[in-house]
Amino acid sequence: MEQPIIEMHGLTKHYGSFKAVDNLHLSINKGEIFGLLGPNGAGKSTTILMLLGLTIPTAGEARICGINASRKPIPVKRKVGYMPDNVGFYNELTALENLIYIGRLNGISEKEVKNVAREMLVEVGLEAAINKKAGTFSRGMKQRLGLADVLIKQPEVIILDEPTLGLDPAGVKDFLELIRQLNQRQDLTVLLSSHHLHQVQQVCNRVGIFVGGHLLAEGNIETLTSNLFKTAPHVVQVTLKTAVMPDVQQLQLPGAEKIIINGDVVEISGQEDITPDIVRYFVHKGFDVTGVQKKTYGLDEIYQQYFENNLKENVPNEKSGRSFFGKFKKH
Amino acid sequence: MKSQAGLFSANSKSISSPFLVMMRKEVADQLHSLRFIILAALILLTFFGSMYVSMANISKAISNSHDPDRLFLYLKLLTTTDGSLPPFHIFVGFLGPLLGISLGFDAINSEQSNGTLIRLMAQPVYRDSLINAKFVASLIVISALFLSLNLLMIGGGLIITGVRIEPSEFIRILCFVVLSIIYVSFWLNLSILLSVKFRQTATSALTAIAIWLFFTIFYQILVNIIIKAVLPDPNLLSQEQLISYNGIVMTFLRFVPSQLYTDATTTLLMPSVRSLGPLTMEQMAGAIPSPLSLRESLLVVWPQVSGLIAATVVCFAVSYYIFMRREIRT
Numbered sequence: 144m145e146q147p148i149i150e151m152h153g154l155t156k157h158y159g160s161f162k163a164v165d166n167l168h169l170s171i172n173k174g175e176i177f178g179l180l181g182p183n184g185a186g187k188s189t190t191i192l193m194l195l196g197l198t199i200p201t202a203g204e205a206r207i208c209g210i211n212a213s214r215k216p217i218p219v220k221r222k223v224g225y226m227p228d229n230v231g232f233y234n235e236l237t238a239l240e241n242l243i244y245i246g247r248l249n250g251i252s253e254k255e256v257k258n259v260a261r262e263m264l265v266e267v268g269l270e271a272a273i274n275k276k277a278g279t280f281s282r283g284m285k286q287r288l289g290l291a292d293v294l295i296k297q298p299e300v301i302i303l304d305e306p307t308l309g310l311d312p313a314g315v316k317d318f319l320e321l322i323r324q325l326n327q328r329q330d331l332t333v334l335l336s337s338h339h340l341h342q343v344q345q346v347c348n349r350v351g352i353f354v355g356g357h358l359l360a361e362g363n364i365e366t367l368t369s370n371l372f373k374t375a376p377h378v379v380q381v382t383l384k385t386a387v388m389p390d391v392q393q394l395q396l397p398g399a400e401k402i403i404i405n406g407d408v409v410e411i412s413g414q415e416d417i418t419p420d421i422v423r424y425f426v427h428k429g430f431d432v433t434g435v436q437k438k439t440y441g442l443d444e445i446y447q448q449y450f451e452n453n454l455k456e457n458v459p460n461e462k463s464g465r466s467f468f469g470k471f472k473k474h
Numbered sequence: 475m476k477s478q479a480g481l482f483s484a485n486s487k488s489i490s491s492p493f494l495v496m497m498r499k500e501v502a503d504q505l506h507s508l509r510f511i512i513l514a515a516l517i518l519l520t521f522f523g524s525m526y527v528s529m530a531n532i533s534k535a536i537s538n539s540h541d542p543d544r545l546f547l548y549l550k551l552l553t554t555t556d557g558s559l560p561p562f563h564i565f566v567g568f569l570g571p572l573l574g575i576s577l578g579f580d581a582i583n584s585e586q587s588n589g590t591l592i593r594l595m596a597q598p599v600y601r602d603s604l605i606n607a608k609f610v611a612s613l614i615v616i617s618a619l620f621l622s623l624n625l626l627m628i629g630g631g632l633i634i635t636g637v638r639i640e641p642s643e644f645i646r647i648l649c650f651v652v653l654s655i656i657y658v659s660f661w662l663n664l665s666i667l668l669s670v671k672f673r674q675t676a677t678s679a680l681t682a683i684a685i686w687l688f689f690t691i692f693y694q695i696l697v698n699i700i701i702k703a704v705l706p707d708p709n710l711l712s713q714e715q716l717i718s719y720n721g722i723v724m725t726f727l728r729f730v731p732s733q734l735y736t737d738a739t740t741t742l743l744m745p746s747v748r749s750l751g752p753l754t755m756e757q758m759a760g761a762i763p764s765p766l767s768l769r770e771s772l773l774v775v776w777p778q779v780s781g782l783i784a785a786t787v788v789c790f791a792v793s794y795y796i797f798m799r800r801e802i803r804t
Contacts, residue, residue: 197802217598225596231589247495248597
């Protein structure tokens, strides 16, 4: 087991009576791409700010590379590159000047800083816009400049808050590919937050699902799937040429737990993958099989499932906590 | 740009501290900003205008044998006027606040609304470096402006009149420069404070201008109205009572920074001014109308100067405190 590079122990943040983050335990290993997944207002950004020491936790501690982030924020900020969700630049300066400024703040010597900045811009694919003012940049270019800005300090960990927000699909794909490349080439640890499951699914080794200040689940996609659909992880859908006779209701299939028949479609779920047995069975019985489809669970289903469960729990709380009218009625 | 880089990095090898890096950027930002250029041009214009007027009237002023200050040619250059244009220090009293406000009103909140503040704070720098750098950078810009203007005046005076400048005169002018810098930096700090307090740049700018307008126009009116309502009829008072009431009124008027500045500059630039309050006949008896020495003038203005410095420091301290405690996120 590797030494975790980001550790959170019982991290908690209250804003008044509102719990933004509640007793969060999480560790992330070196070289991982970890996705923090959750709806808006789930406490993702607050968690990230606490990791950087920009917000002081109410309780618990965050350690990055073994350093306590709220006690020694400066060494942590030296090792961590952070890109905020609405990354902004000095509009009247060019991309290169913006980057040089950050480079200087990170103590890169005056001789090298220009070259380093130029290299970074080439690396993120902005070589054509080096001398353009940052104010004229499109959202996608700003995001790339933000990445260059994060990388110029040669970080060990990069934290990206909603990096794909507001990008077009092609931009998202390019950007995520860029992150993956960086992760592989420089062995960077990446923590990214998002509410876009599909994008996270593309790049992350591991995800944590974060709702209402709680970490509901954590692990790679397969673990999450199997946790969630313990009852029946494997579902096979068989389409037949003719509608199934009612007497086939009692299908004699070892390992099949649940069978749903809907016209000419039979859905069979079970603990193990028994697709060959199913096909063999139908062929043997003389049915004309026109299609066999294995259902896999993506993050969409996972997300949906977790949020639905959580929403059910939270709805009463939300109402009493947030409704103005409720308050007025009472008094 | 190159030479500037050499200047700042010379003493710290090739890596400069974040504070110096920020300060350098802020100075460059201020100098490139249109609003600074406009205000500097305005000040330059009034400077040359008032210099022109005083040059035209200087011979009359120094040959006026009733004036005990007539021998201070360079102070006369700064204060002489024929009534067509106010002297330069009156202009500074008026334009200085605008300069200070324009340099500081968006110091922090524009960074915050731009999203650059959080990016800066994610760098390995202490949070106070930013606000210190903003303040020091503006201070440098103001100092350079006033110092060069006054040195220009002295140099021009030397060339045109050929009269030697007295050391005490030179120091008085330097004190005037320092005083102007303190005065402008009070307004600068007030506007920085507002920029920390308010999230919108427009709000902080308007509030700063409102405070300035209140102090320049309405405060005097307000004080006068209250005095009329509260104080007894002056005709019924003895002279001592009148003087003591006058003293109270002056004290209230001196809550205004521009009043402090005007008092202090008048004393510094007109060496014959011996008191800023009313004097009784007994006090005046036997006094020969002659200029005070530099030390005595400084003693007279010292309360005003320390008041201005205190106001400046308080504004900066409050903005520093709020900024350090502030939640950074947008």
